[in-house]
Amino acid sequence: MSNKIAILGSGNIGLSLAKGLIKANKYQPKQVILTRRNVAALAGLAEAGSVTTSDNAAAVSEADIIVLAILPQQLNKLLDEIKPAINIHKQLFISVVSGVNCEDIRKYLGLDIQVVRAMPNTAIAIGQSMTCIGTDKATAENINVVKSLFDTVGITVQINEELMTSATALCACGIAFFLRSIRAASQGGTEIGFHAHDALKMAAQTAKGAADLLLQLASHPEQEIDKVTSPKGCTIAGLNEMEHHGFSSAMIKGIKLSAEKAGVLYKKSE
Template identity: 45%
Template sequence: MDNNTKIAIIGCGNLGLSIANGLLSTEGFDGKRLIVTKRHPESLFYLESQGVTVLADNKEAVKDADFVILGVKPYNIQPILQEIKPFLKKDKQVIASLAAGITLQAIKNELEPGTTVFRVMPNIAADIKESITCICGEGFDQKTEEAIKAIFNSVGISITIEEHLMEAATVLGACGTAFVLRFMRAMAQGGIQIGFDAKTANKIVTQTVKGAAELIIQKGIHPEAAIDKVTTPKGSTIKGLNEMEHHGFSSAMVRGVVASYEDIKK
C-alpha cells in the first residue's frame, strides 16, 4: 500500500471503526490518510487527535480518496452510491463494499462503467489486527489487487475468493466470531459449575481457545489430528467429547452455520 494512499470509510460503525483502529495501529500509517464519516460523527471526533478527518458529509469525504470503503448497511448501499457518484473519479478510485449480500453487479449498476469494485468481508477482529478478510472483485489489475489486500492485511490476513463464496465467507469469518464466543461462554459456564470463579474460568477458557487456534495455525494440521493427540483410551477428554456429540454438539454447529448462510442468501 502506497504511503500516499488516502482511504475513506463511509458509514464508520462498529466494523468500519475496527478497520480504522487497525490501520491507525499499523506502523508507518499516517492518520492524515484516513477519512471517516458517520451521520452523527460526534462519537468519532476523538480520532481527530490522530490526524483522521471526521465528517458527516459523504460527498466531501470521497473527493480525494483513492479507496472508498462502504461500511453502511446493505439497504443503504444504493442511496449512498447515488449520493457519492457525482463526486467519484472512476479511473482513480476503487470502491470496496463491506455490505453482506450486495453483489458486485448491483454495486456497478449504480456507478460509471469501468469503476473498479470489490466486495470485502472482514470481521470485528480487525480492531486488534486479527481479522480474516475475504475479497472478490471484477476487472482489476494486479497492482490494484495488491493494494486492496495490503489495506486489509494491515488488520489481519486477507484472501481472494470467487464471488459466489462471499456469503459463505460472511458466515464462517464474521458470524463465526459470534459462534466461537458463544462456545467460549458456555465452556466458561461449565468451568464455574465445576468450581472456578467466573474471572478465572474465563481466563482459562480464553487462553485455551487461543492456544488451540495457534496450534492449528502453526502446525498446519487438521483439528481432528490435534484432538487425537489429547484423547487417550478411556480418558476424560474422549468421554466429554462423546457426551457433547450425543447431545448434538457438531450437528448444532453445522446447523447454525447453514441457518446463517440460508438467511444471507434470501
C-alpha cells in the same frame, strides 16, 4: 487525485481499519477521511489528525480509495449520494457490505468502477481479523492493494466472489459462534467448581491455544484431538457426549443458516 482513503460509515469495522492503517504507517492520519452521521463519535480520530465529516460525497471527491462500510439497507441511499463525486478512472471501491455483489454496486450506479469485496470480522479491533477478499473483474493490482490494507489488521485470504456470502457466515458471524462456545465452556467450568471469572479466562485461553495449534503447526483438528484422547479416557467421553447431543451438527446447521440469511439482506432492502 491525492493519496487518500475515505471510509464511509465509520462504525466498528471502519474505525478499526482506520486505526490499523495508521498504526502500520500505510497512511498518515491526515490521509484518512472518515464519515458518519454522528461526527462527534469520531472525535478521537479527528483529534489525532484524521478528517471527519458527515458529507459522503465530499469525502469521495477527495479520495482515491473508498471503503463502503455500511449496512446493506443503507447502501442504495449512500450510492445515490456519492454518485456525482465518483471518478471511474482513478478510484477503487472496497465494499464490506454483507450480501452485495460487485456487480450489484456497478449496476445500481450505472458506472464501470473497480470494486473489490472484503469481509473482515470484529477481531479487526485487535488486529486479528480473518478477512476474505473477492472480486469479479477488478485488476490484480487492485486486489493486491486491498490485501495490503487488510493485512495490517489480521490475515487475508482471496476467494471466489461467489463464496463471499459464505465467508460472512464462517468468519464474520463465526466470531459469535466461537464466543458462544467459549461462554458455554466457561459455564461448564463454573458448574464443576470454578469461579465464573476464572472459568471464563481458562476457557478463553484454552480456545486461543487450540486455534494457535492449528495455525502455527498447520495441523488438523483431529490430529490434535488424537493427542488429547486416550482409550476409555475422560476427553473422549466428553467429546462423545457432546456429539450425542448434536455439537458438530448444530454448528454446521448454524453456519449454513447464517449464510442463507446473509445472502438476502441486500435483496430485501431493494
